[in-house]
């Protein structure tokens with residue numbers, strides 16, 4: 001059986017041509033295509049500094065280090081997220097406090113952040129890591145207000161939100177512009193808005209942070225301007241660079257981003273239309289209006305217990321019909337590496353029990369989307 005995945009990249013002839021021609025350049029890494037891609041990203045996000053790196057995970061690691069987080073600093077982050085942010089924080093030695101999420105959107109809210117601060121009696125918080133689950137940037141204004149009150153830094157794990165915009169007062173901003181956060185991170189993995197194969201992006205408007213990103217990305221090396229044979233090591237760094245070959249693909253993909261977003265939106269809206277009033281125990285999340293999203297995920301919220309059904313059984317049923325739905329994500333506190341087992345997250349539990357992520361990607365055909373909708377509706381008839 002041919003399975004319908006939940007996500008898939010779209011690579012066309014032009015992408016292949018650009019990648020192929022990049023292989024004939026003198027430099028296939030640390031060359032002109034890296035600089036060009038970073039320049040185009042800077043323009044796209046409307047931020048001062050934009051750096052590419054080898055993955056979204058590397059971007060998060062670079063972001064945490066570059067804003068100065070260090071061992072025993074306190075960071076808050078959502079209980080629902082891909083594991084990358086949690087892993088990077090623990091590797092640095094940060095004290096991580098998970099924030100419960102809204103039971104429908106799977107995102108943290110200002111109320112949940114304040115609840116976490118109170119429950120854990122936190123006095124000084126160094127950073128909050130936000131994540132726009134599915135690409136929907138909720139609550140940015142409120143997060144920014146709490147940031148000002150508690151004087152912490154905000155890192156955006158915006159790996160789902162490349163192409164998303166938000167409204168702040170009467171203006172619209174791109175996620176990645178860092179107008180209401182300190183640093184943003186993106187993934188260029190094949191399932192994201194655009195891809196470089198593997199890859200990541202970090203954006204900021206702070207010159208000192210930008211300099212740190214450059215250093216940590218490449219062994220902490222600082223080279224003398226006119227003496228290429230001399231260099232110093234200013235920090236303990238990594239090789240988190242992205243090659244020119246990857247950037248050739250990124251440049252080509254970035255040109256198509258608006259088209260990609262339009263197609264994702266069309267798929268999203270069709271699901272929305274079909275499931276909005278289908279069954280009172282099956283909800284689609286309601287997000288803030290008039291915002292352009294990345295439409296990274298389509299999340300159905302199914303009250304399985306009220307329907308006398310079971311999520312595992314539903315996932316197996318979909319798979320038996322060739323549909324590879326997903327769960328985004330297993331709560332972080334359920335993994336073996338999480339030590340404080342007593343922690344309680346009621347919103348996260350409800351979200352996790354009820355949430356199913358349907359296939360959504362640029363090349364999902366009408367026929368396949370109709371099949372997915374019919375098979376789901378048949379299950380709940």
Ligand SMILES: Cc1ncc(COP(=O)(O)O)c(C=O)c1O
Nearest residue numbers: 055056057082084159187188189
């Ligand atoms: C929300 C989120 N954060 C971080 C990452 C890590 O990105 P990468 O796979 O590029 O390392 C991902 C990728 O799946 C993600 O979805």
